[in-house]
Amino acid sequence: MANFRIEQDKKFDGIYWAFDPSGKRFLATKNLVRGFRVSDERVISVGGEEYRFWEPSRSKLSAAIVKGIRNLPIKPGSSVLYLGAANGITSSFVSDIIGKKGVLYGVEISASAMEDFIFVCQKRENMLPILADARSPENYSNMVDGKVDVVFEDVADQEQAKVMIRNAKAALKKGGYGMLAVKARCIDSAADPRKIFAQVEKELSEDFEIEENLDISQFEKDHEFLLLKYKG
Ligand SMILES: C[S@@+](CC[C@H](N)C(=O)[O-])C[C@H]1O[C@@H](n2cnc3c(N)ncnc32)[C@H](O)[C@@H]1O
Incomplete structure (x- = not known):
């Protein structure tokens, strides 16, 4: 070795x-x-x-770090609302970073993915599972203690920007951060990804300052990673 x-x-x-x-x-x-x-x-x-x-080809957050993100608002002690937890791979790395003083609320719509995710949460005391649809934060925001430092979104949904905005309004601190992996092909499979990215950024710009937009297509085809500062 x-x-x-x-x-x-x-x-x-x-x-x-x-x-x-x-x-x-x-x-x-x-x-x-x-x-x-x-x-x-x-x-x-x-x-x-x-x-x-933490392989960049298996995690969009890892890809964003490897691609040189300039600010990482996920740090020791952070509270994170993580949308699209799946089986808990990326969120487990977030759990490592935030440590024992941090907390991660993982929202996942798929019951079968949630089974795996719950297993990870049982091992990691700073991770809490929420079986829910991230499009409707009003159904779970009462499970979040206060407002979080970061909303992280990695869901395959045509309305990714709206999902981020709704969750920020429900659970993100003023001045907190949104982190969004934009999947162009999910939004429109035929359009030029650059047009989709521009549309998504425009839609977000009323509620967020777009601090960074990273091209992570080297690791995830037709994906952009956004760092967003919430205007509150
Ligand atoms: C690309 S995977 C997430 C991978 C995960 N973030 C990781 O890196 O380990 C997208 C996940 O979003 C979930 N999802 C899709 N639509 C959702 C919704 N409306 N609410 C919550 N989860 C959703 C899917 O079931 C899937 O598990």
């Missing part, structure tokens, strides 16, 4: 880089629950800690 060297990211708490002997680097988080892996992610032990490799 290769010897890895670990470095904390220079800007973002909770983000690490694992370097192999050739100098190639891999994004990683420190495993909050030692000995538990959520999927088949690679785990290494360095200096008595476990680090989980």
Whole structure:
């Protein structure tokens, strides 16, 4: 097994880089629950800690970090409303970053995905499962304690911008952040993705400042990742 060297990211708490002997680097988080892996992610032990490799081809948030996002509002202690939790892969990395003082509310519409997600939540005390439709935050916002620091959205829905706006109005702090993985093909399978991205940004601009828009299509075809500051 290769010897890895670990470095904390220079800007973002909770983000690490694992370097192999050739100098190639891999994004990683420190495993909050030692000995538990959520999927088949690679785990290494360095200096008595476990680090989980976070592949950009399997997570749009990892892709956004690898592509050089300048601000990461998900940090130790953050509260996050995560829409489209699926079986908990990306949200488990968020759980590593926010740590024991943070909380992640994971909303998922599919009962079968939710079964896997609940298993992950049982292992990770900072993750709470919500079986619900993210288009209707009024049905679950009372399960969220106060307002969150970040609404993260990764749902395949034609009205992705509206889902973000509704959830922000229901549960996001003024000045908090939205993070949205825009799936152009879900919104219109025939149109030029650049037109779709421009439309989505325009729709969001009344409620959010668009701080960053990253092209992550190298890892997820026809996807853009948005960092949005909520005007409140
Ligand atoms: C691309 S997957 C999410 C992957 C996950 N974010 C990850 O990286 O680990 C999209 C998920 O959104 C869920 N979804 C789709 N529409 C939804 C809705 N209206 N409300 C909640 N979840 C929804 C799907 O069931 C699916 O599990």
